[in-house]
Amino acid sequence: MKDLLPHYERELAFLRTRGREFAERYPKIASRLMMSGEGSDDPHVERMIESFALLSARVSKRLEDSYPEFAESLLSVLYPHYLRPFPSCSIACFQNAEMPLDPPEGITIPRGTTLKSRAVNGAECTFRTAWDVSTSTMHLSRACFSPVPSLPARVSLPPGASAMLSLDLRRTHGSGEAASSGQSTVRLYIDAAQSVTAALRDALFLSVAATFVECDSGWRRVSASLIEAVGFRAEEALVDYPSNVHDGYRYLTEYFAFPEKFSFFDLCLGRLPPDLLQHDELTLHFALSGLHAESDAARLLQGIDTRTLRTGCVPVVNLFPKRGEPIRLSGQKTCFSVIADARRAFAYEVASIDSVHRVSQSGQGEQITEFRPFFSLRHGERAIEDGNYWISSRNAQLAEKSPGHETGIAIVESAAGVPSRQSDVLSVALTCTNRDLPTLLPVNGPGAELIPEGGLHSGPVRLLRRPTASCRFDHQRDGLWRLVSHLSLNHLSISGSGLQAFREMLCLYDLPRTTLNGRKIDGIKGIENVTKTTWLNGKPFACFVRGIEVRITIDEDAFVGSGLDVFARVMDCFLGLYVHLNSFVQVVLVSSRTAEELIRCKPRSGESILG
Numbered sequence: 001m002k003d004l005l006p007h008y009e010r011e012l013a014f015l016r017t018r019g020r021e022f023a024e025r026y027p028k029i030a031s032r033l034m035m036s037g038e039g040s041d042d043p044h045v046e047r048m049i050e051s052f053a054l055l056s057a058r059v060s061k062r063l064e065d066s067y068p069e070f071a072e073s074l075l076s077v078l079y080p081h082y083l084r085p086f087p088s089c090s091i092a093c094f095q096n097a098e099m100p101l102d103p104p105e106g107i108t109i110p111r112g113t114t115l116k117s118r119a120v121n122g123a124e125c126t127f128r129t130a131w132d133v134s135t136s137t138m139h140l141s142r143a144c145f146s147p148v149p150s151l152p153a154r155v156s157l158p159p160g161a162s163a164m165l166s167l168d169l170r171r172t173h174g175s176g177e178a179a180s181s182g183q184s185t186v187r188l189y190i191d192a193a194q195s196v197t198a199a200l201r202d203a204l205f206l207s208v209a210a211t212f213v214e215c216d217s218g219w220r221r222v223s224a225s226l227i228e229a230v231g232f233r234a235e236e237a238l239v240d241y242p243s244n245v246h247d248g249y250r251y252l253t254e255y256f257a258f259p260e261k262f263s264f265f266d267l268c269l270g271r272l273p274p275d276l277l278q279h280d281e282l283t284l285h286f287a288l289s290g291l292h293a294e295s296d297a298a299r300l301l302q303g304i305d306t307r308t309l310r311t312g313c314v315p316v317v318n319l320f321p322k323r324g325e326p327i328r329l330s331g332q333k334t335c336f337s338v339i340a341d342a343r344r345a346f347a348y349e350v351a352s353i354d355s356v357h358r359v360s361q362s363g364q365g366e367q368i369t370e371f372r373p374f375f376s377l378r379h380g381e382r383a384i385e386d387g388n389y390w391i392s393s394r395n396a397q398l399a400e401k402s403p404g405h406e407t408g409i410a411i412v413e414s415a416a417g418v419p420s421r422q423s424d425v426l427s428v429a430l431t432c433t434n435r436d437l438p439t440l441l442p443v444n445g446p447g448a449e450l451i452p453e454g455g456l457h458s459g460p461v462r463l464l465r466r467p468t469a470s471c472r473f474d475h476q477r478d479g480l481w482r483l484v485s486h487l488s489l490n491h492l493s494i495s496g497s498g499l500q501a502f503r504e505m506l507c508l509y510d511l512p513r514t515t516l517n518g519r520k521i522d523g524i525k526g527i528e529n530v531t532k533t534t535w536l537n538g539k540p541f542a543c544f545v546r547g548i549e550v551r552i553t554i555d556e557d558a559f560v561g562s563g564l565d566v567f568a569r570v571m572d573c574f575l576g577l578y579v580h581l582n583s584f585v586q587v588v589l590v591s592s593r594t595a596e597e598l599i600r601c602k603p604r605s606g607e608s609i610l611g
Contacts, residue, residue: 003396003476007057015049071480073375076392079249081241082473082483083394084351086511088318088438089238089258090467091189092450093310094133095459109133111235115316115450115461117441123347125434125441125467127316127450130261131236135312138186138269141281142168143309145301147293149285155219161209161287163298167267167309171280184270184277187230189313190263191464196308197263198563199300204265205229205565206599207288213276214283224271226284229569230264238317247607248574252509255570256517258468261315262566313464316450318438319351324428327409329358331421338392338407340432345404348432349470353409355429356390360421371426374412388413396475403435438467471511482508502527516562523558525592527551532586534603536610545610547584547603550575553592564589564599572601579605 023030075082092115111132117125149164151157169186190197204227211226212219230236231254234247238261241250254261267284269277276282291298325339340348356371374389389412399406409428442448443466450461473483486505503521510517532549536542552571559567572587579585584603591598603610 004057004061007060008054011056011060012050012053015053019049068475068480071484074484075480076373077375077377079242079245079483079487080352081239081245081253082480083475085349085433085470085472086239086253086257087351087433088436088467088470089261090127090316090438091191091260091263091313091464092127092129092316093189093462093464094135094312094314094452095462107135109135109452114320114453116453117438117450118447120434120437120440121344121347123341123344123434123437125318125438126320127318127438128320130238130315130317133312133314134185134187138169138171139311140167140186140188140306140309141170142166143304143306145298145304147291147298147302149287152219155212155221157287158209158289160289162293163288163291163301165203165286165288165301165304167284167286169267169269169282169284184268186267186269186311187313188265188267188309188311189464190265190308191310191313192304192308194561196300196303198559198561199297200304200308201263201265202563202565203288203291203297203301204286207290208286209289210287212285212287213272214285215276215279215281219285220276222272224268226268226271227286228266228268229262229565230266231262232569232573238315239319246577248577249509251570251573252506253511255566256506256510257471257512258315259562259566260465262569264313310464316463318433318467318470320432321354322348322430322432324350324430327426327428329411329421329424329426334412335408335410336426337405338409338428338430339404340430341404345402347434347437348404349399349435350407350430351433352431353390353392353407353428354431356409356411357427358388358424359427360424371411433470436469439469441467468512473508473511479508499524499527519558520562520567523555524552525555526553526590534584534586534610545582545584545603547579547586547605549586549588550578551588551590553590554598555592556598568599568601572604573607576604576606584610 019030072083094109109129109132111129113129113133115127115129117127144166146164146166147162149157190200192200208225208227210221211224212221214220232247232251237247237250238254238258239250241247269282291301322340325342327336327338338350338353339345340350358369358371360367360369369388371388371390374391391410391412393408393410395406395408409426411426441463443463448463450463452461473479482504486508503524506521506524510521527550529548529550531546533544533546536545550571554564554567556564568587568589571589575585575587584605586603587599587601588597589599590596
């Protein structure tokens, strides 16, 4: 209703202004209506003016919305995630508690494991894990940062390396032979303030000049990279998108809505020489370049310890399947409210309607009829007598006034089919969230525990971060049409004159609309693309490939506290959409102050990295 108020006030002001002009031009007629310069002295006429202003405001708002029904129907078929809420997210930690029958390589808690919280306002919050969690046999026993490292006499650092990050790993159980054949990756979460997280991540992915492994036999330099980014694979998505949607759109949404997802990294121990994996204790030394002792990043990293880097952590998402309340078909109406729980409707929001079936009772028993989405690619694939469909809608005003009742469903039945009877019931399968109830959960204290289903983990599971509030894409005014428009990719938005268009496109994905996100978007000072040729090794022979290099000029100060590495990776994945067949895109970040090249990503063709 608050979106209607500006239109009402504008229409009322217009009527009063025109009423004054009318009274000046036709004083005799105006006197019959008792109209003065600012309105009418007759309260009945005044109420009539206000009523017409309200009706005109509704028409004006609909015109400004630019016929949203078409855009909603189009997005519901091709990109339904733009119409759904982005759920509350947090980080959960599976604290180590040995199971009696744990195998030597540990256990794996699969992706999608359900976690239940304590009751909040009478309703439990339900989360699910975003990826697999392994109870590692290798645990971090020490972590430290040395701005001036001490090295053995035979070890020398590469030129430019001035600092060292050291991680001690210890195998808790199982022999080295058994462990080396099992789990070979240790996933760590950076549990620290945003500034420390950004500094550590940039140091690991942008500043590592050499990697050394220390064991009983001394120090050994390894050429393989032992660090890998987490969160950029399809099986690591917070919310599953349809298969036709490119992952670049998902990365943008997650980057702005829940950037803590990218605060993980993997230690790929499987890339070490086999003889090193036999040791039960290892120390990984990462020589860092460009981090001087007096720099801000070095001061932030000096507080790193084992509490900063945690194992057994995973993002959790407040999204879960639920059976909706049965809908009785009275035969007198075709539109019904979809309610997840009639007793606590305020605690649930319908994210999507997954399936609809009509259950009919007859002498032959129970008969189930499937209803399909009216707007879908499967529309009309059945015979006309079996054409039963449903259409969903959401009333934003009702969501504010009566949460839990805003989702509606209308059924469309075939005239040639069997009509619904008063005893028939619609059975609706839903995917729901708990709205903003998770934000009321405590963190790192009493009541912060989550209870996993399935009995795969006997130890406590705690929330490390306060769950975020759920958020939505902007659907007001022409918001839906801007979403549809930006899906038509063109090179204008990555040309020198397309900076404003590129910023506006990123603003579409800034769902929380926080100050930090706004500063990062404003920190993009320029964007341009140039034609480039690169050498591609391939079979049966190597060749030259023509592509484009996208140079993004940024203000580094705008990314303090969030880091450059994650932003570069997200832009790299997203701008990979702009590639043509047999071509590539290469993203380069450039400093706006020094014109120095900060990050150069590898050439990319869609989801494939070249070279």
